[in-house]
Amino acid sequence: MKAKHQRLTLVLLAIGAVGGASLLALSALKDQAAFFYAPGDVKKDGLPIGRAVRLGGMVADHSIQRLADGVSMRFVVTDGVATVPVAYKGIAPDLFREKSGVVAEGSFNPDGSFTATNLLAKHDEKYMPPEIAGKMHETKTLQQ
Amino acid sequence: MPSLHILANPARFLKLARPLTPVLFWLGVGLIGIGVWGGLTQTPPDYLQGETVRILYIHVPTAWLGMGGWSGIAVSSLVFLVWRHPLAMIAARAIALPGAVFAGLCLATGSIWGRPTWGTWWQWDGRLTSMLLLFFVYLGFMALVRADDDRGGDGRIPALYGIAGSVLLPIIRYSVVWWNTLHQGQSIGLTKSTIDSSILWPLWFTLGGFTFFFAGIVLMRMRTILARTKAEARLRRMANVVEVTA
Numbered sequence: 001m002k003a004k005h006q007r008l009t010l011v012l013l014a015i016g017a018v019g020g021a022s023l024l025a026l027s028a029l030k031d032q033a034a035f036f037y038a039p040g041d042v043k044k045d046g047l048p049i050g051r052a053v054r055l056g057g058m059v060a061d062h063s064i065q066r067l068a069d070g071v072s073m074r075f076v077v078t079d080g081v082a083t084v085p086v087a088y089k090g091i092a093p094d095l096f097r098e099k100s101g102v103v104a105e106g107s108f109n110p111d112g113s114f115t116a117t118n119l120l121a122k123h124d125e126k127y128m129p130p131e132i133a134g135k136m137h138e139t140k141t142l143q144q
Numbered sequence: 145m146p147s148l149h150i151l152a153n154p155a156r157f158l159k160l161a162r163p164l165t166p167v168l169f170w171l172g173v174g175l176i177g178i179g180v181w182g183g184l185t186q187t188p189p190d191y192l193q194g195e196t197v198r199i200l201y202i203h204v205p206t207a208w209l210g211m212g213g214w215s216g217i218a219v220s221s222l223v224f225l226v227w228r229h230p231l232a233m234i235a236a237r238a239i240a241l242p243g244a245v246f247a248g249l250c251l252a253t254g255s256i257w258g259r260p261t262w263g264t265w266w267q268w269d270g271r272l273t274s275m276l277l278l279f280f281v282y283l284g285f286m287a288l289v290r291a292d293d294d295r296g297g298d299g300r301i302p303a304l305y306g307i308a309g310s311v312l313l314p315i316i317r318y319s320v321v322w323w324n325t326l327h328q329g330q331s332i333g334l335t336k337s338t339i340d341s342s343i344l345w346p347l348w349f350t351l352g353g354f355t356f357f358f359a360g361i362v363l364m365r366m367r368t369i370l371a372r373t374k375a376e377a378r379l380r381r382m383a384n385v386v387e388v389t390a
Binding site for chain 1 (some may be wrong): 187188189191192193197200222225226227257260261262263264267268269271307308310315322323324325326328329330333339340341342343344346
């Protein structure tokens, strides 16, 4: 009986130690493990100019402009705190649209704008049929 | 724990596991069938993703069982280390392979889903990376169990590894909360879901179905391990008899 309790205590201590160690490691990773910068982070911490980074947020409503050459576009990324204008030349993913999430890979320019080399679409955790979503999003975007 | 003691007896366990295996297996297959039929033919497409959303009915159960499998290994390892129940380590060994397969399927279906929605097969974001780590941790556990067997170990080292590996589970679960990730946040909580009920319902069938299926496979593998141990013991006894009479 006694040996069993001793083993239980040892195992629980080991779990506590491993859990505590990983919590420490994770809190140290907190900033490094982020997948992208939000516009608000950039405003707070300064521009990481010249480095390859990712910028993530929502595409601002009515901000997508397609340029005359047919493959370039400009849009604005916002997180509600700050906004960043983005220039991109290339093919955007199907789910790239206004008022939806985007992660742009590229780098910041000294003037605070962002030049993207690749776009990823980010969607949220909501799933619903088009009829219910119809009031918020036009269903024609399904075919787009 | 009297309830665990009953199952710790392999003979009593086998008496229960033998009829239970096919019940779990076929119940699982049936529920998966209903869920897949519903998910492919009865539910509406998503407003944003269109038909692509249907891979959800496979992707979510594989993620659940990839993580649930390791929870099983961790609990079995704890029971084995503290109470020394021989069946607990057999359960952990039986869970390892199907758990790894489901974690691998989760990564594969996620990748197939990511290409049309996000525009990428793979990104090193918090959720994807921590799930890949869990897959490797499974492979490590299987290698460790085999190595421990080969050197005649008592299973204590793999059991410690099984407990240590469980730190990944909260990391995977909360990766989308702690860090900003490409993967979206949690859709299904204990009380509410952000998936509309018209899209959600087949998921319950595939979740339940894959879980029963998984349990059936695990029981099957536990019986196999027990039968092999018994056969080896008999061979060893026969070898002894031959030695004595020769």
